[in-house]
Amino acid sequence: MTEERNPEQKKKTVQVKLVRHKWPDEIAAEKALRRKTILLVIGAILFFGIGYACNAVTKTNGVASSSANQKLNEVYDIMLNQWYFGKDIDSLDEALLNQALKGMSGSESDPYTSYLTKEETMELSSSLQGSVMGIGVEYVYLYDSGSFYIVNVFANxxxxxxxxxxxxQIISVNEESVAGLDSDALREKIVGEKGTTVRMQVKRENKLLDFExxxxxxxxxxxxxxxxxVGILTIASFAENSGELVGDYLKEFDQQGVTSLIVDLRGNGGGYVQAAVDIANHLLPEDSVVLYEEKRDGSMSENRTSGSGKQYRYDAMAVLVDGDTASASEVLTAALRHYLDAEIVGVNTFGKGTVQITKPFADGSSLKYTIAQWLTPxxxxIHGKGIAPDVEIASAEAHLFSPVALNGTYAADSVSQPAVIVQKELAFLGYAVDREDGYFSTASSxxxxxxxxxxxMETDGVIDQAVMDALYSSVQLKWNAEKETLDTQMIKAMEVVNDR
Incomplete structure (x- = not known):
């Protein structure tokens, strides 16, 4: 059984640079609210979704009534032939159909069901292969400023x-500015054949740097x-080959005399549930129930370990989680706690407990829809409530901030949300701010x-876009350089496994 959370991707032949994708339905919802940061992440046939149900046009058996059919046809004909702005839309007939299908499949009661166009399906099906061709970064795109920021660089x-x-901050690729590009256009500039080079210019704090x-x-x-x-296993997503990769690392750990294990699932939004089962095969006894699936009719099915592959045992185990630990990550977390008494360290998980599958169509589009709810062993x-940690400890708040696009500037003696971020980031960097409540006092300035x-930089004490960009860069640099002492959650997890 395949399922997922945020993602929704099947295997794709063309391999591309890893980009962090957010699903089209999520993007539309966020743009409608505030045109906020759009994260580009991973996904496939896992636990994910969004939608809007349109029961009025269907009977209980799913067949549209003749009156509903007539109404749909009349509305479609009007929009296609009489709607004034229709003249400005290429392939209007296709656009209207896609809009109708998205409306029918969307529902506030189920944000994990949605219709995907051919382009959306192709875009979202490229990442859950476990390894991709590219340079190994995740980035975010800020619509309001049109800027791209690297948020993760993959180890090795x-x-x-x-x-x-x-x-x-990405400034140019191959001597061409990224200003005015969207995420797809940037990806096209960066992708290429293995062994070829790409030249990138980035802005780090207040300096321009060039890389080949x-x-x-x-x-x-x-x-x-x-x-x-202690072996530390960081699982960023549940891809097709994650079980195999975990097995390889556990074998290396065994050869190096590892006796305790930390599984880091922070920021892991899910993936193929089968990958979670494959990973569990290396850690849980044979025939262990990893999760139950509760169907619409109330029936229950099981996903069990097969005993395939070598199993590894540890004296102590901890699982690191945060608010973005979701879906298949929560499946594995619950199973490790249930069978191995693994200590859960961090904060409450996301709470994504429904199961989706994808129905592909001949034209390349697809429908992902919820078919079940999963339960722990x-x-x-878990849905809607997540998993509470055994040891609750938060991460440094400033490190968790995303890049911010400003609409103006903020001087001393003003109150704003950007001031909260600036004050917390300055405090994280060791500067003497007198408060962190958003009142941008003279001392904060x-x-x-x-x-x-x-x-x-120009020394004016005013919050502007250049300040926000530089502070974000400085915080990330400090975090990466001093992670051994700043990552309080990992430090606590190390204490937990060493004390047991």
Whole structure:
């Protein structure tokens, strides 16, 4: 059984640079609210969705009534032939059909069901392969400012080896400015054949830096490292080959004498549920129920471990989670706690507990829709409530902020939400702010002036777009450089496994 959360991607032949995608339905919803940050992430036939149900046009058996059919046809004919603005839309007939299908499949009661056009289906089906061709970064695009920011650089990937960092703002690719591009256009400029190079200019704090990066294969879903006798397994998504990659890392851990394990699922929005089962095969006893699926008619099915592959045992285990740990990640978290008494460290998880499958159509479009709800091995529901940690500990707040696009500037003696972010980021960087409540006091402005002076910016103490960009970069640089001492959640997880 395949299922998912946010994503929705099936295997695609063409491999591209890993980009962090947000599903079209989520993008539309967010743009309608505030045209906010659009994250480009991973997905496939997992736990995901969005939608809007239109029961008025269908009978209980799903066959449209003749009166409903007539109304639909009349509205379609009017929009196609008489609607004034229809003249400005290419392929109006296709656009109207897509809009109707999206309306029928969308519902506030189920934000994980939606119709996807051919283009959306193709775009969203490229990432859950576990490894992709490219440079190995995730980025965000701010619609309001038209800017791109790197939010993650994959360990051991081409971008990381070249020196790119999270927090870098992308300025140009191959000497061409990215201003005015959308996410698809930028991706087209960066993708290319393995072994070829791409030249990128980024802005880091207040400096422009140039990089030449050789494209290559990026293992994006799993990364492992050993610290003393503790193996740390970071699972970014549940891709097709994640189970195999986890097995490879666990074998390496075994060879290095690892006795305790930390599974880091922070920021993991899900993926193929079968990948979660495949990973569980390496850790849980044979024939263990990893999850139950409750169908519409109330019937229940089970997903069990098969015992395939070598199983590994540890003296202690901890699972790191946060508010973005969702779906298949929650499946694995619940199973590891249920069977192995793994200690859950972090904050409450997202709470994505429904199951979706994808129905492809001949024209390349698809419908992803909810077919079941999943339950933990203890038959507990997760949807809407998530998993509470055994050890609750938050991460540094400033590190979690996303890039921000401003509509204006903010001087001393003003109150604004951007001021809250600036104050918290300055405090994180070690500057003496007197408050963090959004009132941009004289003392806060003076702290900003000191920061501006230190990185060579104009020293005016005013919050503007350049300040927001520079602070975001500085915070990410500090986090990456001092993660050993700043990542309080990982530090606590290490304490948990070493004390057990």
């Amino acid at each position: 990937g081409p971008a990381g080896r070249a020196g790119l960092c999270s927090g870098d 990066i050789e494209r290559g294969e990026v293992a994006s879903s799993v990364f492992g490292e050993v610290k003393g006798s 203890a038959k507990e529901k 003076e702290a900003l002036k000191q920061y501006q002076r230190n990185i060579g």
